[in-house]
Amino acid sequence: MKLSDSTVSRLDETQRLRFERCLNKFKDVLQSANIDLDALRNLNWLGIPNELPSELRSITWQLLLEYLPCNADRQVKTLARKRQEYFEGVSQAYARGIAGLDQTIWHQIHIDVPRTNPGTILYQCETTQQCLERVLYVWAIRHPASGYVQGINDLVTPFFQVFLSFYIENYDTSCLPKNVLDVIEADSFWCLSKLLDGIQDNYTFAQPGIQRQINKLKDLINRINAPLAAHLQKEGVEYLQFAFRWMNCLLMREMSLKHTIRMWDTYLAERSDGFSVFHLYVCVAFLDKWSDELKTRDFQGIMMFLQSLPTAKWKEQDIELLLSEAYRLKSLYHEAPNHLSRV
């Protein structure tokens, strides 16, 4: 693994050295026969620079999700077995073609996939859409407690994108050989499954996980930003009205996919609760960030603003600030007794 020629040609000497140092740190960890996940978490928390080879993220994500085993000897075999298992799952489910699928589930997924990242060519091409459809369908029938819930279609895309970039730079799925695409699909399926295992009650009946998260969000804003909390209350804004989507889609609707991927570097490094507990603190930091703007607005203004937040202009540094603020808040408030954390 080394920096690509095209990357190197864009960098000055100090930058090149910096990224090479960074890459070497990752390599040191990854080349061990038994990978030290804590060491990998520490590196990953800070994010994988986009200048590093794209396969790096693909490998670290699969390791941190415990899809790819840490033990180098078992990696090839395990992947082969898991992929095979997924392919068999697909053939079984699709044995009688589309007509043999559960029509309610299939139809829902079928109309949702084209509405996933509608502005992006990669997700509008048929090959991609068929991959996503299968991943979501197979996941849904294997998880009857929740089934397919809208928003899960968004959650599969960071995996698909990252694993795809292992193979190609320009994201045109139609030019990939079928067996390569199959592997991306299978890996996306398993990693999506791992992610959802940790936040399953976000998607079961009445979505209790999300309700709980929203209550905590409200409670934390009361503690850290009482004036904002008071203003929202005065205007009759309920947290459910805007934060439901933040939880259901893990803020993916408020960020570009590129920035989501950067956020997930950190989420995945936060052990098993990155997508629940840490995400909650990211939402707290996120809402707090717009405080000044929100306090000047009335109900309608607040709703319109929160619905299309000005994150399109965000740079990588904005994401990093958000993540470090979330980290600070989590260390202050998570599992801290109330009498210590109340102002």
Add this chain to the structure above:
Amino acid sequence: MSTNYTYDYIIKYIIIGDTGVGKSCLLLQFTDRRFQPAHDLTIGVEFGARFVDVEGKKIKLQIWDTAGQESFRSITRSYYRGAAGALLVYDITRRETFDHLLIWLEDARQHSNSNTTIMLIGNKSDLESKRAVSYAEGEAFAQQHGLFFMETSAKTADNVEESFVDTAKDIYEKIKQGVFDVSNESNGIKVGGHLQPKTLPLNTDNGNNCC
């Protein structure tokens, strides 16, 4: 404190119906006068607002567009209560979205205010060649259940304006007849500052504010 009370009434709406029938496209066509063929999937609820004119009164419609998927039902139900108008939408090219109307209607009747005006909308009228529900069937269903009825196209904008405005006209008629307790905002209606009848007990906290 906001001082602009540039409306006579705020009326709250909710849009319901199966997923994929075109609820979000209808809202976008109404608020922004454009059609976005690949609209983002609605998660939970989305909000939109626009002014309409009814008998010279400036009425601000505040509209909740809901996600239609069954899984979100327990979340979206909480929006019925505060709505004075409900647009119940089906897709004229997909029979099952029409077949589900009774479930939607029951849900609406159970969770909304009994005075809520309901407009039944058969959307995608531009897709005549794929029609699976006739105009007469839609009309009969509406008549049988006491709903207003219109076929619309969020794509061509046909009848979109009318469906929102006619609903507002009916609600305004009810306001004039005193059907609604307009002093209680939870009924989905809010009176603008300069119209507030002095005799009504008003919540002085937010009486004059633009909502």
